[in-house]
Amino acid sequence: MQIYWFKAQAPRRVVALAKHLGIAAEFVEIDLVGGGLKQPTYARLNPNMKAPTLVDGEFVLWESSAIMAHLCIQAGSDMWPAHAPAEQVEVLRWLGWNDCHWSEAVGPFYFEHIIKPSFGFGEPDRAALQSKVDNLHRFARVLDRHLEGREFVACGRLTIADFHLASMATDWRASEMPLADFGNVVRWLDRLQRVPAWADPWPQQRAAA
Numbered sequence: 197m198q199i200y201w202f203k204a205q206a207p208r209r210v211v212a213l214a215k216h217l218g219i220a221a222e223f224v225e226i227d228l229v230g231g232g233l234k235q236p237t238y239a240r241l242n243p244n245m246k247a248p249t250l251v252d253g254e255f256v257l258w259e260s261s262a263i264m265a266h267l268c269i270q271a272g273s274d275m276w277p278a279h280a281p282a283e284q285v286e287v288l289r290w291l292g293w294n295d296c297h298w299s300e301a302v303g304p305f306y307f308e309h310i311i312k313p314s315f316g317f318g319e320p321d322r323a324a325l326q327s328k329v330d331n332l333h334r335f336a337r338v339l340d341r342h343l344e345g346r347e348f349v350a351c352g353r354l355t356i357a358d359f360h361l362a363s364m365a366t367d368w369r370a371s372e373m374p375l376a377d378f379g380n381v382v383r384w385l386d387r388l389q390r391v392p393a394w395a396d397p398w399p400q401q402r403a404a405a
Contacts, residue, residue: 197221200249205363207248212397217271223399264356290357306364309371343380
């Protein structure tokens with residue numbers, strides 16, 4: 197099994213999950229700056245020319261949600277509740293909420309403070325982020341209320357929904373996301389940092405693609 201990745205939020209949740217589940221895989225780091233996503237050999241695997249991508253024998257899969265479900269099924273992990281339809285619905289609700297609302301709310305802060313310095317795109321534009329605060333607060337309030345009395349987002353245990361929602365927000369302090377007033381969100385994010393594979397997700401051996 198091969199997992200193609202680079203240091204960004206969607207690959208993070210996949211490589212962290214693989215590490216957490218103890219899955220044996222070859223982690224192939226994509227040379228993003230060198231145009232690795234657009235190389236013909238990679239584009240044939242993932243026509244979106246994005247990451248992550250999983251190759252499992254003849255089976256090729258892209259989109260992090262699907263890859264994470266596949267890894268859980270392979271490992272027999274209930275982080276994706278393959279045999280519990282009601283729990284699948286609960287997890288799917290939060291995956292959809294992340295993609296449609298939460299990632300759009302936290303994404304600008306993540307981009308300005310994490311992506312731009314990581315890839316040499318210049319200094320964070322803090323002035324541009326001022327107009328994004330209200331939207332972040334709107335959806336942080338939803339998540340904060342949901343997490344009242346809960347340790348995890350769905351199913352009363354760690355699931356792929358936690359890794360999804362935390363993938364950009366986990367760096368909220370470095371990203372200067374205004375989340376300090378949302379105590380349940382902060383508690384949840386800090387608790388995830390006690391999961392070793394989440395706190396230190398990146399593969400040690402990096403074969404460049």
